[in-house]
Amino acid sequence: MTPASRRALLFAPFALAAAGGLGFYAVLRGMRTGEYNPRGVPSALLGRRAPDFILPPLEESGVPPVTSADLANLPGPVLVNFWASWCVPCIIEHPQLMRLSREGVPVFGIAYKDRPEDSRRFLRQHGNPFARLSRDEPGRVAIDWGVYGVPETYLLDRQGIIRWRYAGPITSDTLQADLRPLLRRYAG
């Protein structure tokens, strides 16, 4: 080894540490801006039809239940949102759902492992963004969808094919950066 290459090798640990630091910074930055979600797992249902299910409505919510039949031959894309009154991130997400609902995007809700009276109280307090609403108290239909936490939101195209799944609360950033372009793409 020539003295020059030996000297260069001396800097290798520093270069390695610097690269590691940069990588770590990128991960932290991604987590802050929401571009990188360390717990994010791609849905196994992407590109497939929503699973068949039968769920009871949320009584006295004033909206009809979600059925499998409602998730095919749609006039436009729809969102299916799994939520619960006991779920704190759902409260963070709620204003975005209200916004979408006001803009005319159909948001279908499935209350996950929630008592009907608690679901109703939540909607009275925060408003009801859901055009259709069912409840999955045992949480078994959620398993068929591959839900592993609430809130989780699925975007279905007009044929009822699942095109996008977001685990976690939809923030106004997520709405602008991810959801709006997708809604436009699948509108046609």
Next chain:
Amino acid sequence: MRPAFLRRLVLLLALLAPLPTLAVSNPAEMLSDPAQEERARALGREIRCMVCQNQSIEDSEAELARDLRLVVRERIAAGATDEQVRDFLHARYGDFVLLKPPFAWSTALLWATPLIAMLAGLGLILGLRRRAVPVAPAPLTEEERARLAALGLPPEQGGTSA
């Protein structure tokens, strides 16, 4: 020995005995057929708890893990094979739910990592060894030979010991 002492000793030893750390502590969850229950446990240890992510559903106290334990047991009780139960969960939660991911193009790098690391290490060892082959020292120059002669030393000695 007095019986009181013996009793205390037995209690102490019982405390030292390693306790099984499975989360399935609820007997109502267990299948009545011990063979089926054993299959369900073995299978559950291969299934990742999606909530905690680094535990199997057999080890996790998360509610979803409990639900999935029940799903596994229901399907086994209904006569499903291990493969069918695994496929059922895989269809819903993807590769990530299997603690031992299947071999596919998307996981090839994951599986090949130990082999790649071994080959890289082997290459490093061989490379370093080749470099370590001692190089014969350059022959002494006329000037150096003259200096050695002046010091009263034999001409071809001392060059390599430095």
